[in-house]
Amino acid sequence: MFGFTGSLPSNVIDGWNVVSKLGPVIYEKKSKNLIEEGFISDLTTVILKIKYDPVPVFTGEASMEKPTELYNQECDFIYNNEFRNGTIGKLASNLDKNTLILVDRHEHQQKIVEALQKHAPNRNIQIIKGEVEMEARE
Numbered sequence: 258m259f260g261f262t263g264s265l266p267s268n269v270i271d272g273w274n275v276v277s278k279l280g281p282v283i284y285e286k287k288s289k290n291l292i293e294e295g296f297i298s299d300l301t302t303v304i305l306k307i308k309y310d311p312v313p314v315f316t317g318e319a320s321m322e323k324p325t326e327l328y329n330q331e332c333d334f335i336y337n338n339e340f341r342n343g344t345i346g347k348l349a350s351n352l353d354k355n356t357l358i359l360v361d362r363h364e365h366q367q368k369i370v371e372a373l374q375k376h377a378p379n380r381n382i383q384i385i386k387g388e389v390e391m392e393a394r395e
């Protein structure tokens with residue numbers, strides 16, 4: 258059996274948990290070497306910090322009955338915000354190389370796809386999700 262990880266958890270107990278399931282670390286290879294050898298992609302990560310005007314206000318209070326109430330309101334705002342989704346579409350349309358956009362929910366994925374189709378109608382958009390076969394992903 259082989260076990261691969263990008264990094265062991267920094268928490269000692271979590272690290273021991275990984276080692277207990279996969280065995281001890283027998284070899285380490287730096288990401289830089291894996292990129293040079295073509296095993297992993299050389300990529301740039303861009304995290305957007307969007308300032309909203311007006312700033313969204315989430316009402317209510319998390320409680321034992323509804324512990325995720327405010328979180329769900331924030332997610333709904335993020336998934337349905339046309340300015341945010343349009344900004345992602347515009348930025349991605351200006352990039353020459355392949356672009357990976359990660360989303361948490363399928364309905365948000367569809368809104369991002371619509372923004373990409375609007376801002377980059379001639380770009381090839383590939384959607385990869387859990388049910389896509391491994392061969393198709395490559």
